[in-house]
Amino acid sequence: MTLRAVWLHLRLPFSVYLLPVCLFAMTLLPGVSNWWLAVWMLIIIHVLVYPAANTFNSYYDKDEGSVNGLENPPPVDRTLFWVSMGLEALALLGGILINTPFVVFILVYGAFMKAYSHPAIRIKKRPIASWLLISTFQGGFVFLMTYAALHDMSLWELLATPSQIKLWLGVLIAFLNILALYPVTQVYQHAEDAGRGDLTISRLMGVRGTFINAWLCLLASGGCFLAFYEAQWPFWLMLSLLVPGIVYLAVLTYRVWQNPAAANYRAATWMTRLTGWGMNAFFLILLVK
Structure with a gap:
C-alpha cells in the first residue's frame, strides 16, 4: 500500500465529528486544571485510538x-x-x-x-448488537473515558458514584447521539453490506x-439536553448552532421520502459535518467562556 492509501484509511477528518463526545465530558469539570494533559488525551483518542479502529x-x-x-x-x-496494531501500541504508550x-x-x-470487525466474531453482522456496541463505545464509553482520565478515576470508581446525575445524563446523551x-453512516452502503452478508442496522431499518x-x-437527546442545562441559555445556544444541521436533516429526510437514492454518501456526510461542527462550536464556547 502507498502512504497516501494508508493515510486515507485512517479517516482522520471523521474523528473531528466524534470530538463533541470528549468536549462534552470536559464541560462537566469545574475547570480544566491541566490543558496540556487534556489536549494530549484528545490527540490520543482522535489521532491514534479512532484511526486504529x-x-x-x-x-x-x-x-x-x-x-x-x-x-x-x-x-x-x-x-x-x-x-x-502500531497505532494502538502508540496510544497505549501515550496513555501511560x-x-x-x-x-x-x-x-x-x-x-x-x-470484535466488531474480526471475522471470528464480527458483531457487525448482527444489526442490533453492532448498533448498540458502537453507540455505547463511541458514545457513552468515550464520554466516561474522558471524564475518568481528567479525574484520574477508574471505571469502577465511576460506577460507584451513581449520585452524579449530570455525569450519567451526559453518558445517555452521548449514547443517544451515536444511536x-x-x-x-451506513445508509448508502446497503448493496455492499448485502454482498458481504452483513445485515447492518440501517439495512434492517431500511x-x-x-x-x-x-x-x-x-x-x-434534545429532551435530555433540555434537562441537563435546565432550559437555561446553554441549551438555546446549542439549538441555534444546530439549526443548519437540523434544517439539512429535514430537507434530506423529505428528499429520501421521495427517492431513497437521495441517501447517498455526500448527503449523509454533509449531515454529519453540519451537526458535528455545530456541537464542536457549542462545547468549545462553553470551555473557553
Missing part, C-alpha cells in the same frame, strides 16, 4: 464502495493491519503519560472494536426507517 475495520472489510468518512477507499493489504485507568479504557475500547447518527430512527433519537 478504522484501519482494523478497513482491513477486514476491504470495502470497494463509499464507507463512513471515505468516499473512494483504496485497496488494502496486510500493511493496514500492522498500521492498526496520563494515567493507568486511561490505558485500561483504551484496551477495552480496542478489544470491542476488534441516531450511526445508522445514517432507508426511511434509518431517518425515522435519527429523528426519534435526536429528539430524545
Whole structure:
C-alpha cells in the first residue's frame, strides 16, 4: 500500500465529528486544571485510538464502495493491519503519560472494536448488537473515558458514584447521539453490506426507517439536553448552532421520502459535518467562556 492509501484509511477528518463526545465530558469539570494533559488525551483518542479502529475495520472489510468518512477507499493489504496494531501500541504508550485507568479504557475500547470487525466474531453482522456496541463505545464509553482520565478515576470508581446525575445524563446523551447518527453512516452502503452478508442496522431499518430512527433519537437527546442545562441559555445556544444541521436533516429526510437514492454518501456526510461542527462550536464556547 502507498502512504497516501494508508493515510486515507485512517479517516482522520471523521474523528473531528466524534470530538463533541470528549468536549462534552470536559464541560462537566469545574475547570480544566491541566490543558496540556487534556489536549494530549484528545490527540490520543482522535489521532491514534479512532484511526486504529478504522484501519482494523478497513482491513477486514476491504470495502470497494463509499464507507463512513471515505468516499473512494483504496485497496488494502496486510500493511493496514500492522498500521492498526502500531497505532494502538502508540496510544497505549501515550496513555501511560496520563494515567493507568486511561490505558485500561483504551484496551477495552480496542478489544470491542476488534470484535466488531474480526471475522471470528464480527458483531457487525448482527444489526442490533453492532448498533448498540458502537453507540455505547463511541458514545457513552468515550464520554466516561474522558471524564475518568481528567479525574484520574477508574471505571469502577465511576460506577460507584451513581449520585452524579449530570455525569450519567451526559453518558445517555452521548449514547443517544451515536444511536441516531450511526445508522445514517451506513445508509448508502446497503448493496455492499448485502454482498458481504452483513445485515447492518440501517439495512434492517431500511432507508426511511434509518431517518425515522435519527429523528426519534435526536429528539430524545434534545429532551435530555433540555434537562441537563435546565432550559437555561446553554441549551438555546446549542439549538441555534444546530439549526443548519437540523434544517439539512429535514430537507434530506423529505428528499429520501421521495427517492431513497437521495441517501447517498455526500448527503449523509454533509449531515454529519453540519451537526458535528455545530456541537464542536457549542462545547468549545462553553470551555473557553
